Amino acid sequence: MTSAVSFQKVSRHFGSVRAVDAVDLDIVPGEFFAMLGPSGSGKTTCLRLIAGFEQPTSGSISIFGERAEGVPPYRRNVNTVFQDYALFPHLNVLDNVAYGLMVKGVGKAERQKAAEEALSLVRLPGYGARRPGQLSGGQRQRVALARALVNQPKVLLLDEPLGALDLKLRENMQEELKSLQKALGITFIFVTHDQGEALSMADRVAVFNDGKIMQIGTPEDIYQRPKTRFVADFVGSSNVLPPDFVQRYSGQHRWGSLRPESIRIGRAAKGEGVAARLVGTNYLGATTKLALDAEGLRLHAIVPAGTKLPAEGEAVVLTFNREHLHLMDEPA
Amino acid sequence: MTIAALNSTSAPAILPGSGGMRGALSDLFWRKPQLLLFLMLAPPVLWLGIVYIGSLFALLAQSFFSIDEYSGLINHEFTLKTYGDLFRPANLDIIVRTVTMAVLVTLASAIIAFPIAYYAARYARGRWKALFYLGVMLPLWSSYLVKIYAWKLILAKEGILTWLLAKLHLLWVLDGWLSLPVVGGNSLSVSATGTFIAFVYVWLPFMILPVQAALERVPGNLVEASSDLGASPGQTFRNVLFPLALPGIVAGSIFTFSLTLGDYIIPQIIGTSRLFIGQAVYSQQGTAGNIPLAAAFTVVPIVIMGFYLWGAKRMGAFDAL
Numbered sequence: 001m002t003s004a005v006s007f008q009k010v011s012r013h014f015g016s017v018r019a020v021d022a023v024d025l026d027i028v029p030g031e032f033f034a035m036l037g038p039s040g041s042g043k044t045t046c047l048r049l050i051a052g053f054e055q056p057t058s059g060s061i062s063i064f065g066e067r068a069e070g071v072p073p074y075r076r077n078v079n080t081v082f083q084d085y086a087l088f089p090h091l092n093v094l095d096n097v098a099y100g101l102m103v104k105g106v107g108k109a110e111r112q113k114a115a116e117e118a119l120s121l122v123r124l125p126g127y128g129a130r131r132p133g134q135l136s137g138g139q140r141q142r143v144a145l146a147r148a149l150v151n152q153p154k155v156l157l158l159d160e161p162l163g164a165l166d167l168k169l170r171e172n173m174q175e176e177l178k179s180l181q182k183a184l185g186i187t188f189i190f191v192t193h194d195q196g197e198a199l200s201m202a203d204r205v206a207v208f209n210d211g212k213i214m215q216i217g218t219p220e221d222i223y224q225r226p227k228t229r230f231v232a233d234f235v236g237s238s239n240v241l242p243p244d245f246v247q248r249y250s251g252q253h254r255w256g257s258l259r260p261e262s263i264r265i266g267r268a269a270k271g272e273g274v275a276a277r278l279v280g281t282n283y284l285g286a287t288t289k290l291a292l293d294a295e296g297l298r299l300h301a302i303v304p305a306g307t308k309l310p311a312e313g314e315a316v317v318l319t320f321n322r323e324h325l326h327l328m329d330e331p332a
Numbered sequence: 333m334t335i336a337a338l339n340s341t342s343a344p345a346i347l348p349g350s351g352g353m354r355g356a357l358s359d360l361f362w363r364k365p366q367l368l369l370f371l372m373l374a375p376p377v378l379w380l381g382i383v384y385i386g387s388l389f390a391l392l393a394q395s396f397f398s399i400d401e402y403s404g405l406i407n408h409e410f411t412l413k414t415y416g417d418l419f420r421p422a423n424l425d426i427i428v429r430t431v432t433m434a435v436l437v438t439l440a441s442a443i444i445a446f447p448i449a450y451y452a453a454r455y456a457r458g459r460w461k462a463l464f465y466l467g468v469m470l471p472l473w474s475s476y477l478v479k480i481y482a483w484k485l486i487l488a489k490e491g492i493l494t495w496l497l498a499k500l501h502l503l504w505v506l507d508g509w510l511s512l513p514v515v516g517g518n519s520l521s522v523s524a525t526g527t528f529i530a531f532v533y534v535w536l537p538f539m540i541l542p543v544q545a546a547l548e549r550v551p552g553n554l555v556e557a558s559s560d561l562g563a564s565p566g567q568t569f570r571n572v573l574f575p576l577a578l579p580g581i582v583a584g585s586i587f588t589f590s591l592t593l594g595d596y597i598i599p600q601i602i603g604t605s606r607l608f609i610g611q612a613v614y615s616q617q618g619t620a621g622n623i624p625l626a627a628a629f630t631v632v633p634i635v636i637m638g639f640y641l642w643g644a645k646r647m648g649a650f651d652a653l
């Protein structure tokens with residue numbers, strides 16, 4: 001099967017900066033794909049390479065089997081939802097949404113009908129006469145989405161589309177985007193620095209760092225079985241355990257990852273485990289995050305709210321299920 | 333700094349008293365900000381109201397008087413006769429010529445200014461941007477008269493332009509153009525074309541700067557969004573860049589248009605003997621001593637600019653501001 005988007009050894013260098021460095025990537029048609037990484041990791045540049053705003057320094061990109069190098073953005077059946085929406089301030093909402101059809105020469109009545117339909121799809125029917133400046137952030141986000149979807153793109157690119165929204169709105173939009181993608185069956189490529197967003201929405205996630213892909217996999221793969229220390233730490237702030245420590249518990253001299261929620265806390269007097277001291281507690285509502293010091297090794301544990309906790313500074317014993325200690329590929 | 337160090341310094345008073353006259357004055361202004369605003373605004377508003385607007389109204393009042401054609405004395409009675417005089421063929425000719433020139437100068441300035449402004453707003457950074465500002469502003473710092481006489485020399489029959497065209501064997505183009513009626517003449521420096529070139533040169537910076545400021549405010553991602561949605565560069569220009577730059581073009585055209593309407597030096601030095609509004613005002617109030625007609629002539633650009641701004645507003649030129 002042809003990939004929706006395929007990168008072969010794609011690099012994009014800006015002077016001496018390697019924004020994207022020899023990336024190989026295959027995105028399956030119809031999947032919800034997330035590009036996750038800290039700022040400056042190259043994920044947005046990858047998106048811009050697909051949109052056509054950037055050209056690769058080397059390597060080749062194909063979109064549904066067609067070579068994309070040298071093809072300008074306006075001849076790609078790919079649409080983008082921009083980070084700050086990029087709505088045209090001099091056009092009303094309906095004309096914004098109909099813009100793509102207008103430049104393609106679709107008649108006025110027809111394109112306005114299509115734009116109305118796209119607006120109802122994003123649950124903004126009847127907002128056509130307003131100006132973008134009169135809308136809230138969440139509404140602008142929906143208009144930007146409608147403006148892209150009205151062109152029926154083969155691939156929809158979303159560049160941190162929820163970054164500017166407040167928490168509640170963001171959670172609603174995550175669910176909506178997910179169900180919209182299911183209903184339309186369009187390939188969504190979603191760039192985010194928020195690991196929670198990537199894990200909850202995507203079918204597959206690529207974790208970026210320093211212009212390279214560190215790991216590609218399902219959210220569960222990425223979360224439970226990180227391959228490198230970077231992925232373990234960036235996705236879900238896992239406890240990265242040094243090889244010497246891991247050897248004591250698994251017999252193998254390799255880096256390990258232990259999720260904070262896998263650690264159990266016991267009184268120092270009782271039973272076996274890792275001797276540690278409770279350094280601090282951080283109340284998070286549903287859970288409490290504990291900072292622990294195990295002979296110089298900083299660890300975090302997450303316990304459900306309401307758990308009886310030792311006082312700060314008290315000695316404790318940490319236990320965990322051996323299966324939860326994940327050994328990483330990264331060489332020791 | 334440690335907490336101990338903070339505590340060791342002698343504790344200052346929580347609400348120390350104001351220090352002397354100046355302190356008391358600052359406190360007064362802080363409590364009554366309107367007083368400060370009034371004191372700051374009063375001198376410029378008085379200047380603007382009395383000296384600036386006042387003199388303008390005094391001038392306008394003159395246009396409702398008339399001149400006694402036999403004695404040459406001004407008859408201080410309200411009449412519209414002077415305005416009627418404006419519609420005499422000789423005077424109407426002056427108005428039409430000036431407005432046509434202003435329109436052409438404005439269009440040419442806009443067409444030349446846009447690419448320069450676009451480059452400066454989109455691509456020029458750091459040193460190149462400084463060079464752009466210098467290049468645009470430098471002509472404004474030098475004497476207006478020197479620039480115009482320089483152009484007279486450039487455009488003269490013995491000037492560098494004729495020499496250059498002769499070297500390029502293109503003199504026939506210039507001769508052909510100069511043989512045309514209205515725009516032509518003996519040489520460029522005594523033709524309407526020469527006047528046009530000098531006008532465009534002198535007012536161009538007033539068009540470039542507002543257009544550049546308008547383009548600077550257009551976020552780059554709007555151009556990308558347009559392209560992403562399938563618009564070719566030409567379509568992006570027509571549908572996004574031009575509408576968003578329009579307020580800047582209108583702002584610039586207010587300068588180029590009104591400055592051309594009122595100028596009397598350029599057409600006097602470079603051009604034909606046919607008059608422009610500015611020259612008509614100059615000669616009516618000077619040699620002819622007909623202040624009412626001179627005043628009526630000055631009202632013409634004001635009225636035209638009023639209609640122009642009204643039309644621009646109706647076109648939506650200020651909507652994107």
